[in-house]
Amino acid sequence: xxxxxxxETFRDDYSFRNSPWAIKRFPFPFHEDSYMYSVNMEQHRGxxxxxxxxxxxxxxxxxxxxxxDRALVLADDPLRCQSxxxxxxxxxxxxxxxxxxxxxxYPDLFELHRDGNRWRWINKPMGIDQSFTFLDPTxxxxxxxxxxxxxxxxxxxxxxxxxEMLWMDAGMVTTQADWSLxxxxxxxxxxxxxxxxxxxxxxxxxxxxxxxxxxxxxxxARRLNWTMTVNPLLDTSPENYHKWGVQKTxxxxxxxxxxxxxxxxxxxxxxxxRSNALLFPIRCYLIAFQDVxxxxxxxxxxxxxxxxxxxxxxxxxxxxxxxxxMIKYLSRFDDGLPTSPGVWPDLETEPPLQK
Amino acid sequence: xxxAPQKARAGAEKIEVVVAxxxxxxxxxxxxxxxxxxxxxxxxxxAGAHTVVEMHDDGRTRLNxxxxxxxxxxxxxxxxxxxxxxxxRGGSLYMHRHVKxxxxxxxxxxxxxxxxxxxxxxxxFFAGGIGITPFMAMIAQxxxxxxxxxxHYACRSAALGSYADELRGKYPNKAHIYYDDQEQVxxxxxxxxxxxxxxxxxVCGPKGMIGWVKARAAALGWPDExxxxxxxxxxxxxxxxxxxxxxSDLVIQVGEHESLLEAIERAGVDAPFLxxxxxxxxxxxxxxxxDGEIVHRxxxxxxxxxxxxxxxxxxxxxFIGKTLVLDR
Numbered sequence: 158x159x160x161x162x163x164x165e166t167f168r169d170d171y172s173f174r175n176s177p178w179a180i181k182r183f184p185f186p187f188h189e190d191s192y193m194y195s196v197n198m199e200q201h202r203g204x205x206x207x208x209x210x211x212x213x214x215x216x217x218x219x220x221x222x223x224x225x226d227r228a229l230v231l232a233d234d235p236l237r238c239q240s241x242x243x244x245x246x247x248x249x250x251x252x253x254x255x256x257x258x259x260x261x262x263y264p265d266l267f268e269l270h271r272d273g274n275r276w277r278w279i280n281k282p283m284g285i286d287q288s289f290t291f292l293d294p295t296x297x298x299x300x301x302x303x304x305x306x307x308x309x310x311x312x313x314x315x316x317x318x319x320x321e322m323l324w325m326d327a328g329m330v331t332t333q334a335d336w337s338l339x340x341x342x343x344x345x346x347x348x349x350x351x352x353x354x355x356x357x358x359x360x361x362x363x364x365x366x367x368x369x370x371x372x373x374x375x376x377x378a379r380r381l382n383w384t385m386t387v388n389p390l391l392d393t394s395p396e397n398y399h400k401w402g403v404q405k406t407x408x409x410x411x412x413x414x415x416x417x418x419x420x421x422x423x424x425x426x427x428x429x430x431r432s433n434a435l436l437f438p439i440r441c442y443l444i445a446f447q448d449v450x451x452x453x454x455x456x457x458x459x460x461x462x463x464x465x466x467x468x469x470x471x472x473x474x475x476x477x478x479x480x481x482x483m484i485k486y487l488s489r490f491d492d493g494l495p496t497s498p499g500v501w502p503d504l505e506t507e508p509p510l511q512k
Numbered sequence: 513x514x515x516a517p518q519k520a521r522a523g524a525e526k527i528e529v530v531v532a533x534x535x536x537x538x539x540x541x542x543x544x545x546x547x548x549x550x551x552x553x554x555x556x557x558x559a560g561a562h563t564v565v566e567m568h569d570d571g572r573t574r575l576n577x578x579x580x581x582x583x584x585x586x587x588x589x590x591x592x593x594x595x596x597x598x599x600x601r602g603g604s605l606y607m608h609r610h611v612k613x614x615x616x617x618x619x620x621x622x623x624x625x626x627x628x629x630x631x632x633x634x635x636x637f638f639a640g641g642i643g644i645t646p647f648m649a650m651i652a653q654x655x656x657x658x659x660x661x662x663x664h665y666a667c668r669s670a671a672l673g674s675y676a677d678e679l680r681g682k683y684p685n686k687a688h689i690y691y692d693d694q695e696q697v698x699x700x701x702x703x704x705x706x707x708x709x710x711x712x713x714x715v716c717g718p719k720g721m722i723g724w725v726k727a728r729a730a731a732l733g734w735p736d737e738x739x740x741x742x743x744x745x746x747x748x749x750x751x752x753x754x755x756x757x758x759x760s761d762l763v764i765q766v767g768e769h770e771s772l773l774e775a776i777e778r779a780g781v782d783a784p785f786l787x788x789x790x791x792x793x794x795x796x797x798x799x800x801x802x803d804g805e806i807v808h809r810x811x812x813x814x815x816x817x818x819x820x821x822x823x824x825x826x827x828x829x830x831f832i833g834k835t836l837v838l839d840r
Contacts, residue, residue, distance in 0.1 A: 243630035246657070253556070292657075319629055320737055371786070371794060373523035374555060375621040430556040431584065433627040 162221045162282060164229070168229075173389035174442065180448045184209045184421050185500050186381040188425055189463040192470075196311060200370055201379035201425050204407065207337050208314075209423060213258040213377070214309060215440065221282055223285050223310050223332070223391065230392050235395075236339045238303045240327035247315050248302035249292055250429035255305050280308055281489040298320070302327055311423075311440030314338070316346075316369075318435055325368060326434075332391040332441045334384045334420060335475065338394065354469040371434060374428045382422040385476040385483075388445045389418055408479050413486045414447035417479070419459070432496055446486060454497060454507040456490030463487060523575075523785055527645035529590070541642060541674045542608055545582070545591045546619065553587035554626070557627050557678065559649035560742070561622035563590065564788060569606045573777075576603040577744050577789050578647040579716075580622055583652035590619070593674060596644040600746055601769050612764055626742035626790050628653070633710030636662040638698065638725050640717020646699070646742065647716065650749060651683070662686045665720070669693040703730045712760010714740045744789035745809055747771035750830045756759040756837045757781060758800055762804065772826035776840060783840060784831065790828040796840050810839065 164170045175183070186192075204210025211215070231237055240248055242431045256278055260269035268279040274291040283307065289296040297304045306313050306329035315327035319481045323346040332339035341349040346366050356362060372378050385493040386393055408416060420443055427436040450456035463471075464484050496501050529546035548554060557580055567574040592752035597604045609701055611617070628635060631664035635654060637647045644665055648744055654661045663683075663717070670736050679687035690696040704713070713734070715725040720742045729739045730752050749769050756763050757776065767774040773795055776783045787796040790810030808818040809827035817823050824831075824838070 241797055246630060251555075317630075319626070319631075357661060371792070373524045373623055373786070374557070389732075429797075430622070431559040431628065433624045 160218055160220070162491040163218045165219070165222045167222070167226045167389055167391040171388050171390075173219070173222070175448055176218055176306050180444065180451060180503060181504070182208055182217075183444050183448075184381060184423050184442055185449075185452075185455050185458075186383040187458050187462050187504070188420050188423075188500050189385065189498065190458050190496055192462045193467075194303060194322065194361050197380045198365075199380070199429075202215070203375040204376055210379070212262040212436070213425075214255055214262070214311075215423070216259070216310065217265055217447060224283065224308065225392050227329075227331045230251060234396060237331045238300075238306070238329045239338055239342050240302050241299060241317075241343065244315055245294065245300070245301045245318060246304075246430075246431035247317070247378055247429050247434035248300055250431045251313065251315060252305040252433065253291070253431075254427060254429065255309050256409060257493065259309075266350035266478050281430060283308055302329060303457065314437040314439065315429075316435040316437055318370065318433055321368065323435060331486060333394055334382075334386075334422065334441075335393050335395055335398070335437070337395045340380065352473075354473050355467070372426045372428050372435060374430050376457075377425055379423065379425045384420050384423055384474045385479075386418045386420045387416055387479070389445070391441060391443075393420075406414045407477070408482055410482065410486065414450075415445055415450075417446045417483060417486075418443045419446065419449055438442050446457055446483075450487070450490040452504065452509065453490075453504045453510050456487065456510065457492065458496050460484065460487035460491035514667075524623050524665045526566075526618050526620055526798070529617050529619055530614050531611055531617060532589060534611060534613055534687065535676045538672055540672060541593050541595050543581075543591055543593045544611060545589050547589050549616065554590050556587060557584050557622035557623060557649075558624050558627055559584050559653040560626035560628060560646045561649075561655050562626075562744070562787065563592065563622055564620040564786075565607070566594070566618040566620075567587070567603060567606050568757035569602065569610070572723060573774075574601075574603045574606060575788055576607075576746075577783075579626075579646040579649070580805065583656075583817075584649055585652065585656050593645050601749060603699065603746075603840075608668040622787055623792070625787060626714070626740065627742065628714075629712045629738075630737075631710075632712035633660060634712070634805030635659060635704065636706060636707060636711055636713045637661065637665075638665045638700075638713065638717070638721070639665040640721040641667060642673075642674065642716075643715075643721070644676075645713070645716075648675060650714070651679075662688070664688050664690065664698045665693065666696075666698055670778075679731070683811075694839065700728050701732065704734065705730055712738045713741060716742050719743060743792070743811065744787065745811070745828045746789070747774075747828045748809065748830075750807065751832065753831045753833075753836070754803075755831065756835075756838045758837050759840055763785070771823065771828065772824070772830060778828060781840060788827045791827055792826075795825055795827050797826055797840050799804040799824055799836065800839050801834040801835055801837035802833075804831060806831055 185206050209215045256269045259267040266281050270277040271356045275293050279286050279287045312332050316323040317326040325341045325344050328338045350362050390401050393401050423440040425438050429436050520695050531548045532547040533545040561575045562579045564575050564577050578592035594604050594607045601615050601631045639647050639751045676689045689839045752768050753766050764779045765777050766772050786792040793812040802821045806824050807830040809828040
């Protein structure tokens with residue numbers, strides 16, 4: 158299909174919107190009426206046609222606007238993209254992986270022409286036509302990681318693998334749920350996860366690390382994570398907390414449906430072949446509560462999940478203060494009927510709201 | 513979540529290949545070069561990676577890991593070198609006796625358990641015998657990126673020194689060869705004492721050599737993080753034994769010349785694995801009941817885990833005794 162790209166903002170006037178197509182394909186993260194941590198990994202080998210899981214790097218209607226927002230963030234704060242000196246090869250790996258995947262998966266939007274190490278990359282939506290020499294950084298306008306991730310939705314953590322451990326040694330992070338690459342750079346897997354409550358005691362991180370160390374070439378994996386964001390902000394960084402944190406106090410019963418967003422991260426994991434590093438793309442999808450509840454099953458379920466979530470998790474995810482308001486709003490869309498298992502909207506089979 | 517759940521298959525992804533060349537290197541070692549049947553490029557790989565080669569030997573499937581030794585920059589072929597082991601379980605003999613140019617084979621995607629530490633300012637390689645193979649790829653990769661390296665390579669004799677002449681010819685100042693039969697010995701302590709800060713060392717070869725290099729490095733104050741080694745263990749034959757797999761509700765017999773993992777697979781049970789050499793940890797299995805002694809041979813579990821009797825690596829370890837029940 159041809160994607161109609163939106164012209165929208167994730168700041169100031171917040172003109173971000175999801176089309177009916179984007180709502181239907183939204184990666185709703187709850188497969189049942191409650192939520193607890195798990196190492197909910199599965200293979201990243203496609204998914205139903207049109208879903209966000211189908212392609213290796215999903216491109217949607219927000220592409221151009223998200224790339225504009227990233228450029229604004231980087232102009233203010235260049236440290237959002239960093240790469241320690243030994244990670245340059247992993248940067249080329251990332252560029253190669255994304256260019257080859259996008260050219261194969263979206264031939265009408267992207268082209269990659271290779272003649273040995275002489276490459277030509279065409280990004281039609283962004284109007285880019287770049288010839289360069291693979292592995293020669295002097296032939297690109299910036300480093301390979303920055304170059305390709307300025308053209309790819311989602312944040313990217315590039316993890317070096319050494320001594321049975323993963324290290325946050327490079328990345329492009331402008332659409333994050335309140336964590337900082339500049340703070341975490343050089344940390345190991347346990348160090349950068351230290352602030353997460355409960356999961357350490359549950360042994361989640363030991364199991365997750367073991368799994369990730371064994372993600373192999375040709376067999377990428379994925380999982381979902383989620384949080385809540387008031388206003389469709391991509392950049393909810395600690396660096397800018399003074400700008401967005403206060404916005405959490407602006408929710409009212411009247412505006413919550415439009416202002417409160419469910420924020421879902423599609424996290425994928427790729428073993429990078431030349432550097433043996435692990436690429437960890439974190440793709441952020443936002444949806445307003447009023448759009449979530451337009452799907453009856455999701456409205457019922459989101460109410461139950463938010464209502465029953467352990468206190469620690471609601472605090473960590475930053476919405477404990479607004480939870481009563483959320484529950485009050487969402488309860489209007491929960492008629493108590495059972496929900497079908499799985500994440501899909503099931504619009505044809507699930508009954509409409511009975512109240 | 514569950515967008516489209518798919519059960520993970522055991523082992524790495526597979527690649528169909530054709531044997532393009534079988535090149536005798538010396539009396540014991542033969543190089544096998546693979547190409548893709550459709551002429552496509554191979555996936556890129558990082559130096560130090562291995563592939564698992566699938567052999568169909570008279571009704572029996574053998575899966576043996578071999579280091580990729582070709583230039584990672586050349587995506588037209590993958591090459592391995594196989595040392596014939598006349599006393600072994602037969603994988604290397606099969607490769608030497610039966611594999612011919614034009615044969616179709618299946619290998620796995622590269623898996624790297626012995627990567628270069630790209631932070632190193634200098635890489636010093638210690639190779640013994642067939643342990644030279646991962647360093648062939650590492651040298652090619654570092655030459656491409658102007659990396660700083662040197663090699664110290666011990667061989668039994670000039671006649672058995674695989675690639676020794678080639679390496680010395682191409683890199684006369686970096687490749688140092690030592691022949692046992694001429695009583696040449698790697699001056700290990702001098703080498704370990706004279707390296708600049710930021711140097712990493714890598715050793716691949718017989719068990720004794722790996723132990724020697726690691727022990728001397730530790731004694732001379734090298735940090736563990738700067739000392740890297742790889743040793744693939746071939747599963748050793750042993751007395752047959754019986755195992756109960758409780759999840760599968762099966763009792764299986766492990767023969768003298770097969771590994772526990774192979775016996776599990778032969779019974780039709782899908783068990784996870786990657787390296788099949790006791791190094792990667794993928795096949796780690798919980799022991800539910802034990803009356804007897806596990807013969808641990810892996811590098812994965814630590815001493816306390818070995819002593820606990822709660823875990824076993826079925827790719828290389830065996831069992832002697834009355835009862836072994838596994839959570840598989």
